[in-house]
Amino acid sequence: MSHFLSDSQIQNNLYDVDTVRKIDQAAITELNNESIKLMKRAGVAAFEELIQAFGQPRLISVFCGAGNNAGDGYILAARAAEKLIPVQVIELGDSKKFSTETSQARQFAEQNNVNFTNLDKSLDIKQGVIVDCLLGIGYQGALRPSYDQAIDLINHAGLPVLSMDIPSGLNANTGSVEDNAVKADLTITFIGAKQGLFTGKGTALCGEIIYHSLDISEPLFSKFKPSAQLMDVSRLLELMPQLQGDEYKNQRGHCMVVGGDHGYGGAVTMAAESSLRVGSGLTSVATQPEHVSSAIARCPEVMAFGVISGQQLEPWLKKPSVLVVGPGLGRSAWSEQLLQKAVASELPMVLDADALNILAQGRVIKKITKPQWVLTPHVGEAARLLGVSAQEIQKDRFSAAQKIHAKYNAVVVLKGPGTLVVGPDQLTKICPYGNPGMATAGMGDLLSGIIGGLIAQGLSLQAAAELGVCLHSCAADMLVDDAGYRGIAATDLLPYLHQLLNQESL
Incomplete structure (x- = not known):
């Protein structure tokens, strides 16, 4: 069915990965290079959307990889723990490869007594909501076996799934899938909506799509040209010729x-x-x-x-x-x-x-x-x-x-x-x-x-x-x-x- 973007700033504009990164960097510059602020906004926004969509769950299971997408997940987990909601983080990423911001985000989760665990074949998630923060917009190519296993576990759990920014395994530029991908019920996408969410496999994997600008100033977006645009039937209907009353066939x-x-x-x-x-x-x-x-x-x-x-x-x-x-x-x-x-x-x-x-x-x-x-x-x-x-x-x-x-x-x-x-x-x-x-x-x-x-x-x-x-x-x-x-x-x-x-x- 139809996808809806919740923020008027986007104005139906979609972007490729390179442009999203440029917008992201420009936004960080506006924040005096404190990129952790954007990460915190993303994690908190996703947590609020999770509660609104699924209610307060018995358990939140957050799957984290190694990129900044994982940092968003750690912030969400910390927020859930602050609200006394049981939460666990299943970690697949090597912490030695974390960015400074992702390491900070993990520390926030640790300070809030979030439970961390590694992916294991015996892992069995039977309740709550799953949050997918395995792979971000930079992913391309073949999946590592552990990520493939995690995606299979998510897809076969039979539980609601929220993907952060993009379902893991989906190409943000093309909407194609190389090997395997998470099938989400809800995808929260940030900064600029990615064109690959809206065509090809994206339509089957994203579920409902919600956009958050993370409070980036609207004039900043005008500096970047979109690569694609969502059509709006209401606006297009305005192009229909007006009936004057004296026409003939x-x-x-x-x-x-x-x-x-x-x-x-x-x-x-x-x-x-x-x-x-x-x-x-x-x-x-x-x-x-x-x-x-x-x-x-x-x-x-x-x-x-x-x-x-x-x-x-x-x-x-x-x-x-x-x-x-x-x-x-x-x-x-x-x-x-x-x-x-x-x-x-x-x-x-x-x-x-x-x-x-x-x-x-x-x-x-x-x-x-x-x-x-x-x-x-x-x-x-x-x-x-x-x-x-x-x-x-x-x-x-x-x-x-x-x-x-x-x-x-x-x-x-x-x-x-x-x-x-x-x-x-x-x-x-x-x-x-x-x-x-x-x-x-x-x-x-x-x-x-x-x-x-x-x-x-x-x-x-x-x-x-x-x-x-x-x-x-x-x-x-x-x-x-x-x-x-x-x-x-x-x-x-x-x-x-x-x-x-x-x-x-x-």
Whole structure:
């Protein structure tokens, strides 16, 4: 479900690790180089969030590594002991390698009579709350066996888990996991929110995300450029054109969906219906003749016509203002002909599904002369567009989206948990909405139609992609709130799309 940041200072800005370190150092300079002050603020803030989220536990078990992340954990443990809450620290780090601040933090815990223990195979935690302070934002590469063992113990304890700054094992820059990672119920992130928390594995591992600035002055943040930004559906809805009262349908654009090879007629129909639901004045479908009657029966507001070749499609391309090409398109000669004619029209296009696979082959479209495209690949299609493996895409989704944008000079929507949008301004936008129930057939067709319908109404490609992604995922969240995750069908989202577009505030 959605992630929420509790501090307005962040303003949805996200940062890579290098920038967070620079902000951290600048903040320490403002504190006369007393970095222990930030560590104390982090530990106390996390303790307060723990109590608010889980109540007063019978036991707090804090897993500490060797970095400053461990120092935050020692402060939390000391705070818990001050409040007479039973607490133990399971230590994996070598104290000889501690920073001065982490050593000070451990001394605070020791002065408050915190119980320290080493990781042992016989360790069995059966009650309370677990706090993960094993690895911080600097982690990368393979896990040491003891850390792998500790992560397994945390994940299999069946207890609530709070991660400090980032779940151990998660890459703060990419949202990927090399070996193993803690699955948290709550992640408290400090200084600057890390971009890797919000995409890829981050969405599955972080649980609820709460941000704390640690009382760093807001002007300090303005000195540092974010690497990514969370999208806000309420703000994006402000981009929708105002209805003046004297419009007619042609003024609200015409979105044409091209696709639906033999046996795939449902895809174009879903895309067309979602285009209508977001307000496109006219929506049409160009498909195999066998699908025309079913398209009209499903959605009589759609204009549907059959085409058996690219030549038959050509005269129809004079009518629409935007094309959605790819839902159910297939990879036949018919598919390639339709895509060729669509590209030749030089109309704005949303390319999805097999249109992306044909594009990746490089035979049909050899040269991109006047791109006005939104590309909406999932991980497999992204891999084909770049000629790499799906694993390589997932290893760094940010880099992959940027590379596709550079290669095709298009707005890119890299779908998946924490969908990314990259456009001309180069700042990666992340969708903070969505849920696991969306992993079902037809969701991509719905999204492509939504984006096409928004472009038809005059939104820029970038704005349509951003708003379309957020509407799509928010509608899915609303559906899940009403009906649960399991058994969702893509078209179940359509009534919620209508609600979203007509809500005065979210």
